[in-house]
Amino acid sequence: MRPNGGLTGELGDLSVAIEGVARDAGLDFFDVVFELLDAGDVNAIASYGGFPVRYPSWRFGMEYERLEKGYRFGLSKIYELVINNDPTYAYLVRSNSLMEQKLVMAHVFGHADFFKHNVWFRPTERQMVDVMASHGTRMRRYVDAFGQDCVERFLDLALSLDTLIDPYLPVRGLRAGLGDTEREDHLSRARRSFDVACSSPVARGTAAAEPGGAGAGDAATFDLLGFLAERADLEEWQRDVLRMVRAEAYYFAPQRMTKIMNEGWASFWHSRILTRGVLGVEEIVDFADCHSGATATVPGQLNPYKLGIDLFRYAEEKGMDLFHLRAVHNDVSFIDAVIDEEFAERSRLFVYDRNSRTGRTETVRRDWRETKDELLRSLSWGGLPRIELADPDHFGRGELLLRHHFDGRELQLDQAGTLLKQLASLWGRAVHLLTREADGGRRLTAEDGEVRIVEVPGGGGEAGDGPEGLRAG
Amino acid sequence: MFRIERDRARFREIVRGKLRQDLRKYLSSTELIGRRGDKAVSIPIPQVELPRFRFGDNSKRGVGQGDGDGGPPGDGEASEGEGAGGAGDQEGRHILEVDVDLADLAEMLGDELELPDIQPRGDRLLSSEGGRYSGIRQAGPRSLRHFRRTFRNALKRTVASGEWDSADPRVVPQGDDERFRWRRTCPRPESSAVIFHIMDVSGSMGREQKDVVRIKAFWIDTWLRSQYQNLEVVYVVHDAVAKVVDQQTFFHLRESGGTKISSAYELCLDLIRERYRPEEWNIYPFHYSDGDNWSARDTERCVGILRDEVLPRVNQFCYGQVKSAYGSGQFKKDLDSSLADEERLVTASVDDREGIPDAVRAFLGSGR
Structure with missing residues (x-):
C-alpha cells in the first residue's frame, strides 16, 4: 500500500506531490496516512484526543458537545488533526476547499517531521493508536465486571491526577541509553507495543527514574501517578486504570511542552511548501487570508502559531540551524535560546496583568528581559503547577x-x-x-x-x- | 460516530442530574461566544469541571504579542494545548440565527409535557438510509479487510491442517481466509409531514395575541420537526380572505378588517388536494384565532368543510383560541358543540403566555 493511503483521486495525487516537496525541503517523517472525514466525525475523533477508539468517558462526550455545537453554530471548526504515531495519522475535513486541504497537508508534514525528530517525542509511544484501543478494551472489560459507575468514579479521580507526572522522566531514560526507538525494526516495535499493552509501563518509568534520584531509599518524585499505581493499596483493576491514565499522560505531555515550537514549525513549513509551486496563482490570496487568520493575534492573547512561526523565521534570519533547533528544544529552552531584545521589540511582546483595583487586564511591562522571564515562567512545567x-x-x-x-x-x-x-x-x-x-x-x-x-x-x-x-x- | 454519541448521552444524563449525582456540584456553564454582525451571540455549554491542582486567581498575568494596549485582552494563559498535536480550531464566519439547540429543546419539551412519539400513518415512502459496516464478505477491497476475522480463520486452518508449531507460531492468511467488512443498508420508512399554521390577522388580533401564536407555533414546529425527517410548513393568514405567506410575513404582518374563517379552511383544503395528498403526507393544520367570526353562517360553513372534507384527510386538526379584549370566543364553542364526536379535532383556549404549555400538550398529547 502506498503511504498517504486513505486518499484517492485528486487529493491522493496532491498528497504525493506535497510530500515530495516536503521531503525535498529536508523534512523527514514516518509514513503519513490521511483520512478524509466529515466534520462531525472529525469532531468526534478530536473529542477523543485524536484517537478513533478510546475508553468510554463522559468527558469525551462533554468535549464533543462543545466542538459539535461550536461547529454547528459556525463559531469554530477544526481544520486539521494529526496524531503522533507510526504511521502518522492525519484527518482532513471533507468540506474544506482544495486550497485548505493543501494547506493542511503541508502543515501536517511539518508536524509529522517534528514528532519524529524532536527529542521530547523520542520516547513517546509510536503505536499509540493500538495502545489506546487496548486501553479501551480493558476499560470496557472492567466496566462489564464492576459496573459503569464504579469504574467511572475511579477513572474520574485518576484523570484529575493526570498532570501529576514528571514530564522530564522519559527523556532522562533516553539519556541513560534506554528506548532508542529509531533502530528498532518493525517486529520488535510491534512486540513492544504488545508488551506495553500487557505489562506495566510504570516498571520502565521507575527504572529510568533511578539514576536521577537523589539517593538510595529516597523516593521523592514528581511522578505521583506512577507512585500510586505501584504503591497504593488497590484492586488490580484500579492499578491498571492508573497505569493506563499514566501512560496516556506521558504520551500527551510533550505536546504541551512543545506547543509553540510544534505549531510554529508546521506553520513555517506550510507557508514555505505552499508558496513553492504547490498553490495555483488563483489560490494565493485565499491562502494568505487563511494563513493570516491562523496566525492572527487576538489582542493580548498568545497565539502559538504566530509566536512559533516568528521564532523560526527569526532564527533562520540569524543563521541558526533550524533542523537542529527543532530536534533538541522544548518551548522553554527554544524561547530562551532565540528571544533577544531585537525579537521582543519586533514582535512587540508585552506582559499583561490584572489590575487588582479595577479588575481589568492591562499591559504592565514591555521591557524585553522581564517579558521573556514572564513567558518562560508561564510555560515552564508545561504551564502547570x-x-x-x-x-x-x-x-x-x-x-x-x-x-x-x-x-x-x-x-x-x-x-x-x-x-x-x-x-x-x-x-x-x-x-x-x-x-x-x-x-x-x-x-x-x-x-x-x-x-x-x-x-x-x-x-x-x-x-x-x-x-x-x-x-x- | 456511534461511540461518541454514547459518551455524549451519558454526559447529558449527568448534566440533567439523572446519573452520577456526585458530579452535580461541579456542574457549571460556559458559553461559546459568536458574533453576528456586531451583535454577540452566546451559546451555553454545560460543563463539569472536576477539582484539580490548578492555578488560582493571582495568575491572570501572562505574555501577549502585538499592540496590546487597546481594551481588556481577555484572559490569556498561553493557550492550553491538550490532546492532539495541533487541533487548530479557527473561527469561522458563518451566520448564527439561534442561541439554543432545537433538538435539545424538542427533547426537553417532550420530557416536560410527556408527549408521546407520533405514530405515522401507514408506511410511506421507503428510502434506504444510512447503512453500517456490519456485514462480512469473502471478497472486498483491501482497505476493508477484517483483520481479526481473517487471522482467526487462518489460525483455525493452520491448526486444523496440523501445521501449527507452537515454537514458531506463524499464521499466514491465504485466499479463503480473507474476510472483509461489508456495508449493509437497511431500508427504513421515511415519513413526511406538513404543518399548516393558519392565523387570524383581523383587527381584533392584537400584538400580544400574535406573540402567543408565534410562541405556540414555534414549539409545535420544534416538536414535529423532531418527529419527522421531512417537515414542510405552510403559513396562511386570513381576515376576510386567506392567503399563503412566508414565515417572516406570518409573524410580522399587521392587518385589519373582518374575519371570514371559511376562506382559510377552503384554502387549506385546496392545498391538501393539490400538493399534500394524505397518501403521502401526515397533515397537521393549526388554526389560531380570537374566535370572532364574521357571521354564524360562515361558522356553519366552516363546520361543514371540517367535517366532510378536512378532518378525514388530516392526522389532527387543532384549533387554538387566543383570548383577546375584543373577541367573543364564540367560534370554539361552536366547534365544540357541532363536532363533539370528532376525535381528530382538538380545541384549546389560551388566555395568556402561561397557558401555552397546556395548549401544546392538548394538541400534541394524543400522539397522532
Whole structure:
C-alpha cells in the first residue's frame, strides 16, 4: 500500500506531490496516512484526543458537545488533526476547499517531521493508536465486571491526577541509553507495543527514574501517578486504570511542552511548501487570508502559531540551524535560546496583568528581559503547577507529603483541598500539601474525610527548585 | 460516530442530574461566544469541571504579542494545548440565527409535557438510509479487510491442517481466509409531514395575541420537526380572505378588517388536494384565532368543510383560541358543540403566555 493511503483521486495525487516537496525541503517523517472525514466525525475523533477508539468517558462526550455545537453554530471548526504515531495519522475535513486541504497537508508534514525528530517525542509511544484501543478494551472489560459507575468514579479521580507526572522522566531514560526507538525494526516495535499493552509501563518509568534520584531509599518524585499505581493499596483493576491514565499522560505531555515550537514549525513549513509551486496563482490570496487568520493575534492573547512561526523565521534570519533547533528544544529552552531584545521589540511582546483595583487586564511591562522571564515562567512545567511527592512516608506513618513548588502563582485552594481529600481516601492515610498564598505558607492536610488548612510560618514551598529545604519538614 | 454519541448521552444524563449525582456540584456553564454582525451571540455549554491542582486567581498575568494596549485582552494563559498535536480550531464566519439547540429543546419539551412519539400513518415512502459496516464478505477491497476475522480463520486452518508449531507460531492468511467488512443498508420508512399554521390577522388580533401564536407555533414546529425527517410548513393568514405567506410575513404582518374563517379552511383544503395528498403526507393544520367570526353562517360553513372534507384527510386538526379584549370566543364553542364526536379535532383556549404549555400538550398529547 502506498503511504498517504486513505486518499484517492485528486487529493491522493496532491498528497504525493506535497510530500515530495516536503521531503525535498529536508523534512523527514514516518509514513503519513490521511483520512478524509466529515466534520462531525472529525469532531468526534478530536473529542477523543485524536484517537478513533478510546475508553468510554463522559468527558469525551462533554468535549464533543462543545466542538459539535461550536461547529454547528459556525463559531469554530477544526481544520486539521494529526496524531503522533507510526504511521502518522492525519484527518482532513471533507468540506474544506482544495486550497485548505493543501494547506493542511503541508502543515501536517511539518508536524509529522517534528514528532519524529524532536527529542521530547523520542520516547513517546509510536503505536499509540493500538495502545489506546487496548486501553479501551480493558476499560470496557472492567466496566462489564464492576459496573459503569464504579469504574467511572475511579477513572474520574485518576484523570484529575493526570498532570501529576514528571514530564522530564522519559527523556532522562533516553539519556541513560534506554528506548532508542529509531533502530528498532518493525517486529520488535510491534512486540513492544504488545508488551506495553500487557505489562506495566510504570516498571520502565521507575527504572529510568533511578539514576536521577537523589539517593538510595529516597523516593521523592514528581511522578505521583506512577507512585500510586505501584504503591497504593488497590484492586488490580484500579492499578491498571492508573497505569493506563499514566501512560496516556506521558504520551500527551510533550505536546504541551512543545506547543509553540510544534505549531510554529508546521506553520513555517506550510507557508514555505505552499508558496513553492504547490498553490495555483488563483489560490494565493485565499491562502494568505487563511494563513493570516491562523496566525492572527487576538489582542493580548498568545497565539502559538504566530509566536512559533516568528521564532523560526527569526532564527533562520540569524543563521541558526533550524533542523537542529527543532530536534533538541522544548518551548522553554527554544524561547530562551532565540528571544533577544531585537525579537521582543519586533514582535512587540508585552506582559499583561490584572489590575487588582479595577479588575481589568492591562499591559504592565514591555521591557524585553522581564517579558521573556514572564513567558518562560508561564510555560515552564508545561504551564502547570509543579507538585512533587516530597515524602512518601511522612512522620514515619506512611502519610504522603506533597509540595507545590511556588513560582508566584497560587493554587486554587478549595479545589486542591477537595482533590487532596479524594487522594487521601485512595491512599488510605493522611495526605499533606505544602503551598503558598500571598501572605505566607499553607499546609493542607486531608484526613478522615476532612481538610484542615494551617498557616506555616516561613512559607511552605520556596521558589527554589531544590527539594532539600523540605525534607526536614 | 456511534461511540461518541454514547459518551455524549451519558454526559447529558449527568448534566440533567439523572446519573452520577456526585458530579452535580461541579456542574457549571460556559458559553461559546459568536458574533453576528456586531451583535454577540452566546451559546451555553454545560460543563463539569472536576477539582484539580490548578492555578488560582493571582495568575491572570501572562505574555501577549502585538499592540496590546487597546481594551481588556481577555484572559490569556498561553493557550492550553491538550490532546492532539495541533487541533487548530479557527473561527469561522458563518451566520448564527439561534442561541439554543432545537433538538435539545424538542427533547426537553417532550420530557416536560410527556408527549408521546407520533405514530405515522401507514408506511410511506421507503428510502434506504444510512447503512453500517456490519456485514462480512469473502471478497472486498483491501482497505476493508477484517483483520481479526481473517487471522482467526487462518489460525483455525493452520491448526486444523496440523501445521501449527507452537515454537514458531506463524499464521499466514491465504485466499479463503480473507474476510472483509461489508456495508449493509437497511431500508427504513421515511415519513413526511406538513404543518399548516393558519392565523387570524383581523383587527381584533392584537400584538400580544400574535406573540402567543408565534410562541405556540414555534414549539409545535420544534416538536414535529423532531418527529419527522421531512417537515414542510405552510403559513396562511386570513381576515376576510386567506392567503399563503412566508414565515417572516406570518409573524410580522399587521392587518385589519373582518374575519371570514371559511376562506382559510377552503384554502387549506385546496392545498391538501393539490400538493399534500394524505397518501403521502401526515397533515397537521393549526388554526389560531380570537374566535370572532364574521357571521354564524360562515361558522356553519366552516363546520361543514371540517367535517366532510378536512378532518378525514388530516392526522389532527387543532384549533387554538387566543383570548383577546375584543373577541367573543364564540367560534370554539361552536366547534365544540357541532363536532363533539370528532376525535381528530382538538380545541384549546389560551388566555395568556402561561397557558401555552397546556395548549401544546392538548394538541400534541394524543400522539397522532
